[in-house]
Amino acid sequence: MLSHQPFLVPALLLAEAASAQFATNAVSRQSTPVLNAIVQIGGYDDDDSLYLTTPRGSDVENPVPIIFDRNGTAVWVADSAYSNAFDMNTGYYNGSQVLTVWTGTVFSSGHGAGTCSLLDNTFNIVANVTSVGAEGADIHECHIPISTNSSALLTVYNTIPLDLSCCGGTSSGYLTDCWFQEVNITTGELIFNWSAVEHIPLQYSYAAPGGSGTEENPWDAYHFNSIDKDADGNYLISARHLHQVFLVNKTDGAVIWTMGGMQSNFTMGNGTNFEWQHHARYHEDYTKISLFDNAASDWEHDETTARGLLISFDTSTWNASLDMELLPQPYQNYSNSQGSMHLNPDGTWTVGFGSNPWMTEYSADGAVTFAMTLGDSNPPMNGPIQNYRWFKVDWEGNPADPPYVVINDSVAYFSWNGKTAVRSYDLLGGSDANGVSTVSTHVRSGFETNVSLSDFSHDYVGVLARDKSGNELGRSAVLAVANGSVIVSGSSNSSAMDSASSSAISLVAGQKVMLVVGAMTASAFIVL
Structure with a gap:
């Protein structure tokens, strides 16, 4: 969490004066807490897949859906309308x-x-x-x-x-x-x-x-x-609560067969027994089932660790056998609740450990290749940070809103909530709002990339976002600045905005202020 949080004061009268387009997806870490994700094993390897999460728990200040990339960077943070969400997937x-x-x-x-x-x-x-x-x-x-x-x-x-x-x-x-x-x-x-x-x-x-x-x-x-x-x-x-998965006939609702529990149609082979499980899914012509074996509930802990299971079954012999067991790394523990086991499009597996805030990724043959943890690098287990399911997906977010720039204490903060293709930002500057150009280029770093303006000598500042090939994706509105602080706001030179107004807002001379567009409402704030 950034330590230099500004004090936000509602200024709806200023909002009425502002004719610039309001950014409905504008989420700034300056005003919105964003949960960290720590990569424990592996790292970015040209894999641009994303991870879907819905963190919650006593240590999650802002429990909304978050999409992370393979660096552990949040690329989309939902607004508060999605508080305490579950089961984000594609x-x-x-x-x-x-x-x-x-x-x-x-x-x-x-x-x-x-x-x-x-x-x-x-x-x-x-x-x-x-x-x-x-x-x-x-x-x-x-x-x-x-x-x-x-x-x-x-x-x-x-x-x-x-x-x-x-x-x-x-x-x-x-x-x-x-x-x-x-x-x-x-x-x-x-x-x-x-x-x-x-x-x-x-x-x-x-x-x-x-x-x-x-x-x-x-x-x-x-x-x-x-x-x-x-x-x-x-x-x-x-x-x-039955320790069981079962198949129901689509026509008459009859139970066709059961696996596990007190009444199993299958003889369960070595390693196939599961307890308090989640997320059963079919695979390979419906002859295999993956599931997350919690190995525990809130009141029973008689196994050492949760795990992902891939179970083969045969309805002619009524035998079930273990194809694969996926154990968590670098931590191991049972999971009181929640959890998932997901087959990725490339044949790898992603296992989320539910009430424990970690995810482990495995190759097709079960070797650990990647691991990520929500929150601290040494997280508490079973409760303070939870995530119902982890999904690794291919998803391209294209929000209608432009990139977002916030200035606080002579530091510019760049973000574009939901624009998953962003890889770098150009700091724009110039003496005219309609004539800004690139001053410096910065690799995207975290949810909000920050650049010092202590040596910034231009009258106007903005940001331009680029993809991994260097192509321009969009520009922010342009802000008039003096001595590292915004003095007027609202001018736009953005290909991503249709018709944002260039009207300025008059502010009290000498007052250190900044206009911040509200995350999901047409409101503004003075930052003191």
Whole structure:
């Protein structure tokens, strides 16, 4: 975190005077805390893939979705409307690549009720989808199946009154019934709905009711956390509290087979048993399943470490065997909650360790090639910094807003939130707002690249962003400066802005001030 945070005072009257275009994606680390990411193993190797995260926890000051590059640099930081988000991933909707991200209310019991939003490459919402019935889509899954490009697979949690005396609860108890749904994104039409309590006996749960089972604290006997589909359209479900994945028939809802748990159709080979798992996905003609084995819950820790598993299975012999076990490095520990195992397009694997803030990447044969940690280089485990799932993706962000420059204490700070192609910045200067040119060039360094203006002798300052080939991507508005401080603001010489005004704002003579465009609202601030 930068130590020189300015004091921000709302100045809406100044905003009314400003006719320059407001930057809706303008996020400055001068006014917005940005979480660090530390590369522990490996580094940038011409791989321009990005990492999707949704950090949260007591040590995360600004719990919003963040996209990191392979240097650990944040390249997109979402605004506060996405606070406490979950499950940011990519998918295809009607043929175009989108980001999917869940937002809503997160309950202390470990589920939620909200909406899954689809964002285009300008980071604008193109569609929203939620559950049909119940309180809303749950935090755990918003997955657009490749086979449709038009529907979303959603986990849904629904509290119902139920007799729980079978399992040590009261006869007038309450259960969190788990549903999964497939919903048409465009129309909101329900395509398929399935209820756990209608098909799975409560006695199969490894999470005893304990003190739960009341209306205020219903029993979470099943805890669905992932959904996938096979070639025939049947549904693969992960139920954490059953220690089980199972396949549901797309037509009549019958359970076709179960893997793991108290009632497994498969003989589980050496190393294939899993507990409290997350994120089950099909691979290789639907003969293999990957999943994240937490090896723990909040109340049970009987294994030493979480791991990623790739399991082969055969429905003719009903045997399951271990293809690959992926252990974390440089740290090892069980993960109380959350987690993911993702097959990357190049055949490598990315495993995110959920309630532990680290990610490890592996070659196709399981060798560790890269590791990244959120927060400090020696992070606390299981809680203070968490990340539900890590995804390594190819994604090109193209926000409509131009690059952003902030000046504080004779230092210029450059950023372009969401413009993933930026590799360097030119500091622009000149004696005329419409005649600025390159003064110096600076490799992008961190979310916000900073340059001292102590020797800057020009009357106007701006920034120009370039890609890895040196091509110009866009320019900021131009600021009039004196002695390292902004004295007027609003002039534009930017190919990225359509028609920003060149009107200046009159400020009190001699006052050290700077205009900062609000991150998501048409507001301004005086920096004192």
